[in-house]
Amino acid sequence: MRTFRRRFFENKTAVVCLIVLLLLALAAAFAPVLSPYDPTQMFQDHRMEGSSGEFILGTDQFGRDIMSRIIYGARVSLMVGISSVLVSVAFGTLFGLIAGYFGRWIDGLVMRVMDVLFAFPEILLALAIVAALGPGAFNTILAIGIVNIPIFTRTVRGAVLSIKNQEYVESARAIGASTPRILFLEIFPNVTAPLLVQASLAISGAILTESALSFLGLGIQPPDPSWGGMISEARRYMELAPGMIIWPCVAMTITILSCNMFGDAVRDILDPRHRGK
Numbered sequence: 001m002r003t004f005r006r007r008f009f010e011n012k013t014a015v016v017c018l019i020v021l022l023l024l025a026l027a028a029a030f031a032p033v034l035s036p037y038d039p040t041q042m043f044q045d046h047r048m049e050g051s052s053g054e055f056i057l058g059t060d061q062f063g064r065d066i067m068s069r070i071i072y073g074a075r076v077s078l079m080v081g082i083s084s085v086l087v088s089v090a091f092g093t094l095f096g097l098i099a100g101y102f103g104r105w106i107d108g109l110v111m112r113v114m115d116v117l118f119a120f121p122e123i124l125l126a127l128a129i130v131a132a133l134g135p136g137a138f139n140t141i142l143a144i145g146i147v148n149i150p151i152f153t154r155t156v157r158g159a160v161l162s163i164k165n166q167e168y169v170e171s172a173r174a175i176g177a178s179t180p181r182i183l184f185l186e187i188f189p190n191v192t193a194p195l196l197v198q199a200s201l202a203i204s205g206a207i208l209t210e211s212a213l214s215f216l217g218l219g220i221q222p223p224d225p226s227w228g229g230m231i232s233e234a235r236r237y238m239e240l241a242p243g244m245i246i247w248p249c250v251a252m253t254i255t256i257l258s259c260n261m262f263g264d265a266v267r268d269i270l271d272p273r274h275r276g277k
Helices: 002-010 012-029 066-102 104-118 122-133 137-163 167-174 179-190 192-215 227-237 243-270
Strands: none
Touching: 002 012, 002 243, 012 066, 012 243, 066 104, 066 137, 066 179, 066 192, 066 227, 066 243, 104 137, 122 137, 122 192, 137 179, 137 192, 167 179, 179 192, 192 227, 192 243, 227 243
């Protein structure tokens, strides 16, 4: 951990991206304090106004403050992104550990199920699940979580296959350690590095999928603010009030770019080939 912290703070990309993500998280957590107005409050006399001292980023077609809606939208995007990835990590890790450790027909069965899920494009599979369960935050989290399970299953399975015959695992078997102990105390700690990298990258994909579902009307439902929903509403007024679509896109781009660059930086930090450079 000491080496990881040193190499982390030496990586400027990782530090900058972490600061951006922490600022976004703080903005989402303290949205009621930071937002100038309630995100659903309508100012009928200020519809589709540009940036001003009263409305920093302008207003939408209903006279709602865009800045307030973006801040509250960050709360929705981060909540859905992190929660769905936690669902994927939990089930993907379990399936990957079981498939990689036991092998044979168990491995074949698990991986064939994952191959079936992989056969569908992510957004189409998420659309099918949400359409079957109904729109809403919980169903959106569940749908995105299910879609990403195969990615984590394969990541963990590959790591388990490479370490399950290592000396420390064989020693644990020799002293009579139970299978759950071997899986979760001997093997799992040694697969957390690729899991952490994959999770940081998956959050950006989850945020993008949530925005796509909200854009299509199957994600977060109005009047709750969502970046995808804001973009969907703003596309009709692009020429009259371009700020309505520009600012949610900027917020989404910064968030997704920060997540991706942070994941790439962590991968470089944890890569043994980069150590000592």
